[in-house]
Amino acid sequence: xxxxxxxxxxxxxxTGLSKDxxxxxxxxxxxxxxxxxxxxxxxxxxxxxxxxRQIKRLIDQGHRPGNLVTAPPEQLAALAVPPESGREAxxxxxxxxxxxxxxRSHDALAFQxxxxxxxxxxxxxAFVRDTVAPLxxxxxxxxxxxxxxxxxxxxxxxxxxxxxRQAVGGIAAGNAPPRVLLTTVPGEPHELxxxxxxxxxxLEGAQCIPLGVQMPPTEIANAATxxxxxxxxxxxxxxxxxxxxxxxxxxxxxxxxxxxxxxVGGSGVANIDGPAGVTLLRSLDExxxxxxTWRDSPxxx
Amino acid sequence: xxxxxxxxxxxxxxTGLSKDxxxxxxxxxxxxxxxxxxxxxxxxxxxxxxxxRQIKRLIDQGHRPGNLVTAPPEQLAALAVPPESGREAxxxxxxxxxxxxxxRSHDALAFQxxxxxxxxxxxxxAFVRDTVAPLxxxxxxxxxxxxxxxxxxxxxxxxxxxxxRQAVGGIAAGNAPPRVLLTTVPGEPHELxxxxxxxxxxLEGAQCIPLGVQMPPTEIANAATxxxxxxxxxxxxxxxxxxxxxxxxxxxxxxxxxxxxxxVGGSGVANIDGPAGVTLLRSLDExxxxxxTWRDSPxxx
DNA sequence: TCCGATTTGTTGTCCTAGACAATCATGAAC
DNA sequence: GTTCATGATTGTCTAGGACAACAAATCGGA
Numbered sequence: 066x067x068x069x070x071x072x073x074x075x076x077x078x079x080t081g082l083s084k085d086x087x088x089x090x091x092x093x094x095x096x097x098x099x100x101x102x103x104x105x106x107x108x109x110x111x112x113x114x115x116x117x118r119q120i121k122r123l124i125d126q127g128h129r130p131g132n133l134v135t136a137p138p139e140q141l142a143a144l145a146v147p148p149e150s151g152r153e154a155x156x157x158x159x160x161x162x163x164x165x166x167x168x169r170s171h172d173a174l175a176f177q178x179x180x181x182x183x184x185x186x187x188x189x190x191a192f193v194r195d196t197v198a199p200l201x202x203x204x205x206x207x208x209x210x211x212x213x214x215x216x217x218x219x220x221x222x223x224x225x226x227x228x229x230r231q232a233v234g235g236i237a238a239g240n241a242p243p244r245v246l247l248t249t250v251p252g253e254p255h256e257l258x259x260x261x262x263x264x265x266x267x268l269e270g271a272q273c274i275p276l277g278v279q280m281p282p283t284e285i286a287n288a289a290t291x292x293x294x295x296x297x298x299x300x301x302x303x304x305x306x307x308x309x310x311x312x313x314x315x316x317x318x319x320x321x322x323x324x325x326x327x328x329v330g331g332s333g334v335a336n337i338d339g340p341a342g343v344t345l346l347r348s349l350d351e352x353x354x355x356x357x358t359w360r361d362s363p364x365x366x
Numbered sequence: 367x368x369x370x371x372x373x374x375x376x377x378x379x380x381t382g383l384s385k386d387x388x389x390x391x392x393x394x395x396x397x398x399x400x401x402x403x404x405x406x407x408x409x410x411x412x413x414x415x416x417x418x419r420q421i422k423r424l425i426d427q428g429h430r431p432g433n434l435v436t437a438p439p440e441q442l443a444a445l446a447v448p449p450e451s452g453r454e455a456x457x458x459x460x461x462x463x464x465x466x467x468x469x470r471s472h473d474a475l476a477f478q479x480x481x482x483x484x485x486x487x488x489x490x491x492a493f494v495r496d497t498v499a500p501l502x503x504x505x506x507x508x509x510x511x512x513x514x515x516x517x518x519x520x521x522x523x524x525x526x527x528x529x530x531r532q533a534v535g536g537i538a539a540g541n542a543p544p545r546v547l548l549t550t551v552p553g554e555p556h557e558l559x560x561x562x563x564x565x566x567x568x569l570e571g572a573q574c575i576p577l578g579v580q581m582p583p584t585e586i587a588n589a590a591t592x593x594x595x596x597x598x599x600x601x602x603x604x605x606x607x608x609x610x611x612x613x614x615x616x617x618x619x620x621x622x623x624x625x626x627x628x629x630v631g632g633s634g635v636a637n638i639d640g641p642a643g644v645t646l647l648r649s650l651d652e653x654x655x656x657x658x659t660w661r662d663s664p665x666x667x
Numbered sequence: 668t669c670c671g672a673t674t675t676g677t678t679g680t681c682c683t684a685g686a687c688a689a690t691c692a693t694g695a696a697c
Numbered sequence: 698g699t700t701c702a703t704g705a706t707t708g709t710c711t712a713g714g715a716c717a718a719c720a721a722a723t724c725g726g727a
Contacts, residue, residue: 069584069621073710078552079582084710085680092713093678104687106710114584130718131677154480171592173575174539216577216589219549223578227531234532238475248520251379254555274474276517277524280556282379283370283415288517291472308718318369374681385681386709393684394707405716407681430691432706609690 069111070100076109083244087117094134107219119211125208125304138320159201168217170205173224180228189232190268193261194349199227201257205303205332222257229260233267241270243295243359245328248276250299250313258300260332262352269356282313296326296359301333317338328355370412371401377410381418388418395435409630420512426605427510460506469505469518473523481529490533491569494562495650498526502558506633508602523558530561534568542571543597544660546629547589549577551614553601559632563653570657583614587621597627597660602634618643629656 073084087107091097097117099107120133143257161265167176184192195202204221207213213221245266247259256278263273274292276285297317301310310333318327318340329339339345346352374385377398388408392398398418398563400408421434426444466478505522508514514522546567548560557579564574575593577586590598598618602611611634619628619641630640631647640646 215585219577223576230528230531231535275524276520283517287515
């Protein structure tokens with residue numbers, strides 16, 4: 066376990082920063098400053114990779130790269146303190162701190178049981194709205210401020226997905242219109258949002274067709290045709306680069322028949338303007354409203 | 367829906383071929399031959415993207431790129447016919463053709479019911495070995511030879527994952543040693559293999575910790591320590607570039623404590639030599655044998 | 668004083684073109 | 698046949714240049 070080092074491809078995988086960008090930062094800011102191997106290829110020491118990971122986190126939080134990349138390590142640590150730690154935050158966090166504690170102590174069983182318990186107590190719809198959705202937001206914040214590790218977040222996602230899926234499986238598949246095709250575009254691996262929508266829509270009797278994540282746009286179009294979908298529902302997490310979303314939607318809109326609606330939700334669309342022909346849903350409730358509206362309107366929006 | 371075109375980033379997402387490689391092929395072979403927009407950026411027409419997708423499929427099947435990329439379109443179609451279509455293949459396919467037919471006709475409900483039925487009839491262990499595993503292989507072949515579409519394969523994966531997960535959820539979580547951490551490395555998004563292993567191991571009473579897919583190696587190491595895992599189990603599908611596997615394993619081996627075993631399975635490791643300190647499992651049965659051996663040997667292999 | 672428009676930085680991604688290691692195939696020698 | 702060397706194939710790295718999209722700051726006018 067002595068002196069770990071990484072190639073540029075490894076760093077890309079570890080941090081999610083593209084090779085192009087890593088080279089650009091090196092050229093512009095002098096950081097990262099990798100060694101070179103016998104072939105002249107970059108070799109990144111573990112500390113720099115760690116610092117890059119930290120920088121990435123802060124950028125996702127909204128900080129500007131230029132300041133971050135040139136900043137000395139101690140300054141990075143200072144920025145990493147959570148943005149809002151007031152009384153307000155404390156109060157909204159409180160009901161979920163038990164969940165977070167279990168995650169941090171890696172007690173998968175207890176966490177899952179607490180979820181199941183909440184589900185049994187609240188019923189599926191309330192469970193999704195009042196437990197899962199806020200919990201996702203809390204975990205997201207905790208991850209942004211570095212309070213939980215990547216693998217803890219992965220475990221959270223995996224366990225929550227299981228409970229949700231099991232709950233959805235327990236109710237009869239919907240067979241009333243509309244037919245809703247659920248997926249995400251390439252680069253967006255987060256599935257929890259889709260599952261939450263699927264749970265709520267299935268409860269309403271809609272037919273959901275879950276296609277998993279990261280479908281290339283042309284395949285989404287093929288699938289929509291094959292399944293005669295009325296609606297294509299996409300989810301974007303806040304980790305997805307917001308400036309890319311409109312282009313993706315325009316492309317997809319061009320590929321789909323006009324009769325097929327596109328509904329887009331997730332924390333990634335909070336501050337976005339959707340192109341024409343695309344319905345933005347900024348909360349789960351808006352999704353339910355949209356579903357009711359769709360069913361009410363004979364001409365189909 | 368007129369004249370679709372793609373940027374190089376879009377083509378990368380659609381086909382999985384890196385930008386570097388797309389430019390290299392253009393330089394060397396003259397294909398693809400994209401237009402240029404006002405900025406001089408490449409603009410790929412839809413036909414070329416389609417042909418690239420076809421080429422990618424054939425390369426994954428084992429063909430050499432040089433011949434493929436320069437080959438005229440009609441020759442590509444000729445190569446796309448399935449490799450083995452003898453009586454033998456017919457016979458091994460037969461029990462699964464009903465599944466495939468349902469996939470191709472996009473009948474999610476019937477497919478899922480057929481799975482559930484097989485599960486109820488066979489029990490979980492036999493279901494995994496005799497239904498899911500061969501089905502995955504069949505679908506993989508069908509996909510390679512172009513007989514099913516990407517989105518059909520996605521639907522298959524999603525539905526099968528659901529049935530498996532539900533079955534695993536139905537049995538009590540294991541609490542006997544060993545503790546097995548299940549995940550895949552970045553670039554390997556296929557989760558079905560992990561779920562099959564989890565089903566079998568959980569049936570044996572082992573403690574499985576599912577971390578989902580695409581964990582960066584350093585995070586795998588952190589997770590293994592935090593969860594005091596005895597074994598880190600990785601899965602590689604045949605879609606993962608085989609030549610990259612050894613390097614990944616060596617890197618991970620260096621990060622993990624020596625007491626932690628690494629077990630690697632999946633169709634991607636069929637023709638691979640594992641580095642020292644890594645156990646290759648070339649079938650599900652070998653996995654079960656390894657588990658029994660681990661439990662029998664006091665000194666821990 | 669404040670709002671909107673214009674200018675100035677900042678940032679990521681694209682471009683070309685060269686190099687080379689690793690892999691695979693071919694043929695020669697055993 | 699089998700093994701080894703040689704040569705072609707193939708993917709990924711390197712360097713540095715260009716520029717569009719976005720954010721910030723400055724300026725002019727009401």
